[in-house]
Amino acid sequence: HHINLLVRDLDSAVARYRSAFGIDDFECGELPLRGVRTARFRAGETWIVLVQPTDSAGVPARHLAEYGEGLFLLSFGVDSLAEACATVEAGGGALSSSPRTGLDSWQVVDLDPDYFAGAYLQLAEDDSG
Numbered sequence: 061h062h063i064n065l066l067v068r069d070l071d072s073a074v075a076r077y078r079s080a081f082g083i084d085d086f087e088c089g090e091l092p093l094r095g096v097r098t099a100r101f102r103a104g105e106t107w108i109v110l111v112q113p114t115d116s117a118g119v120p121a122r123h124l125a126e127y128g129e130g131l132f133l134l135s136f137g138v139d140s141l142a143e144a145c146a147t148v149e150a151g152g153g154a155l156s157s158s159p160r161t162g163l164d165s166w167q168v169v170d171l172d173p174d175y176f177a178g179a180y181l182q183l184a185e186d187d188s189g
Contacts, residue, residue, distance in 0.1 A: 061137030061166075061184040062100070062107035066124045070112035074099045077110070089163050096120050098163060109163070123180075133170075133180035141167050141185040148183070164188055 067073035077083050086099045095115025100107050111132060113121035123132055138144035141159055154172035162168040167185040
């Protein structure tokens with residue numbers, strides 16, 4: 061569904077992606093409860109989301125401080141968030157967050173990275189098509 065890339069400066073990152081790839085159609089937004097500003101664009105069927113932390117205590121900011129800019133998480137699109145969460149848990153996996161609303165009213169839930177070899181994975185239900 062989407063790939064989140066952490067950046068220190070969203071405006072500079074947008075300028076780099078615009079220049080390097082000729083991308084003009086960025087959709088910008090903010091998630092105050094998550095403590096981030098975002099700019100996203102489509103790469104085929106997948107959203108690429110540039111994420112700048114705005115809250116130094118938030119998970120994205122802590123990840124940026126520890127690992128630097130780059131890949132933050134992969135989000136898998138699902139038809140039913142509740143069913144997908146149940147499947148993960150039935151298979152021995154665990155959730156690391158409760159469902160919450162993301163960009164564009166996406167419903168998302170984070171998976172426990174300890175179970176997935178340290179990978180930050182997420183499930184996303186997107187009713188916008």
